[in-house]
Amino acid sequence: MNSGAKYNESAGMMKMSLKLLWKNTTLWRNLVQWSFFCWVLYLGIRFGQFVQHFTSQGVAPFVARPSGVDGFLPIGGLASLKLLLTTGQFDTLHPAALVLLVTFLLMSLAAKKSFCSWLCPVGTLSEGAWKLGTRLFGRSLTLWRWLDVLLRGTKYLLLAFFVKIVLIDMPSAAIAAFLKAPYWALSDVKMLNFFTQMSLTTLIVLTVVIVLSLFIKNFWCRYLCPYGALLGLVSLVSPFKIRRDTTTCTNCRACTRTCPSRISVHSRTRVMNAECTGCLSCVEACPHNSLAMSMRGLRNPLPRWMFPVVLLTLYAAGVGLGMVSGHWESALVYQDYQRLIPMIDLLSH
Ligand code: SF4
Ligand code: SF4
Known part of the structure; x- marks a missing residue:
């Protein structure tokens, strides 16, 4: 073979590899997921240092509070949403909680439950756990259909519980008072302490969830997460849907086998399911390009x-x-944290 032909062959192979790499949606998705996870971890560490500055009475160096940690306060965000819708008032203590909640709701409305499979750090860990479990034990467990359906109801029950107490039972005036109280001001610190100073009960529950997550695909997301339940319901109206081209489909079922949400993709012409996270695994698995996000x-x-x-x-x-409109940074100042953080154990409501 002359050098020109060799060059053409390697250029062709390179082009093909790049095309395959480009089509590897799972690789891109995992890259986005783990980058976002590292970012959230970084925010968590910075927030820990911020709190440490106050608990050490200024001995530890001061680090600016990263507002993104408000993303871990979705119930407060829900209360803020009700206040905004009923009175027009914007919560000033943790405004990013509302901005992030609304952003994720709009993402679901427009682009399915994509937050769960592309961004959510808990979803990333959950996926990492079952993939690790499959690697260690050779397979993951598939629960009986009746048990699966029954357990999936748990996250909707939890969602109904939070919707009832926050959106139905709590009057706007009570929400307004709550969102001005010291308890809400330090809810981010309380959340941090929940993980860094775990009670025995929390530790046991977390261990059980982690162990089950190794054996059952997306155990937390599929059965317990009320946030995912809310986003899933909203995502039903999303204009994006996985569609199957029945003229090219050979019914090989590779799509159904790969779907982490156990959706029977091969039997639908359009996936209309609150569990579909838009992970695109089915699209990638189809050997005949019969599936696409449409x-x-x-x-x-x-x-x-x-x-x-x-x-x-x-x-x-x-x-x-949220940032440019001034609804991102908390209105709390240095002196507020200096006064409130030492009182944290006294704040019960
Ligand atoms: S149907 Fe496709 S996009 Fe939806 S969750 Fe299953 S594999 Fe992912
Ligand atoms: S993987 Fe593709 S060809 Fe196979 S059943 Fe699914 S849509 Fe049809």
Whole structure:
């Protein structure tokens, strides 16, 4: 073979490898997931240092509070949402909690439950756990259908509980008072202490969830997470849907086997399911390109890169809008934390 032909062959192989790499949606998704996870971990460490400055009475160096930790206060965010909708008032102590909640709700409304499979750090750990379990034990457990359905109801019950106490039972005036109270001011510190100073009960519950997550795919997300339940219900109206081309499909069921949400993709022409997270694993697994993420109103399926670009743009737009509109940083100042943090154990409500 002459050098020109060799060059053409290696250029062709390179082009093919790049094409395969580009089509490896799971690789890109995992990259986005773990980058976001590292970012959240970094925010958590910075927040820990921020709190340590006050608990050490100024001995530990001061670190600015990262507002993104408010993302761990979704119930407070829900209360803030009710206050905003009923009175027009914006919570000033943890405004990022509301901004992030609304951003994730809008993401689900527009781009399915993509927060769960592309961004959520708990979802990332959950996925990492079952993948590790499959590697260690060779397989993951599939619960009987009746038990699976029964357990899936748990997250909706938890969601109904929070919706009832926050959106139905609590009057706006009570929410307004709660969102001004010292308990809410330090709810982020309380959340940090929940993980760093775990009670025995928390430790046992967490261990059980971790062990079950090794054996059962997405145990936490599938059965227990009320946040995911809410986003899943909202995602049903999303214009994005996985669609199957029945003319090219050979019914090989590779899509159904790979779906982490146990959706029977091979039997649908359109996946309309609150459990679908838009992970695109089925699209990647299909050997005949019979599956694609499509958008209502458009005749042609979307290219694979379009869906992640849409969801990441929505996330960036939501957070960016919160920042530029002045609804991101807490109104609490240094002296407030100096006064409140030493009192934290006295705050019960
Ligand atoms: S149907 Fe496809 S996109 Fe939806 S969860 Fe299953 S594998 Fe992911
Ligand atoms: S993987 Fe593709 S060809 Fe196989 S059943 Fe699913 S849609 Fe049809």
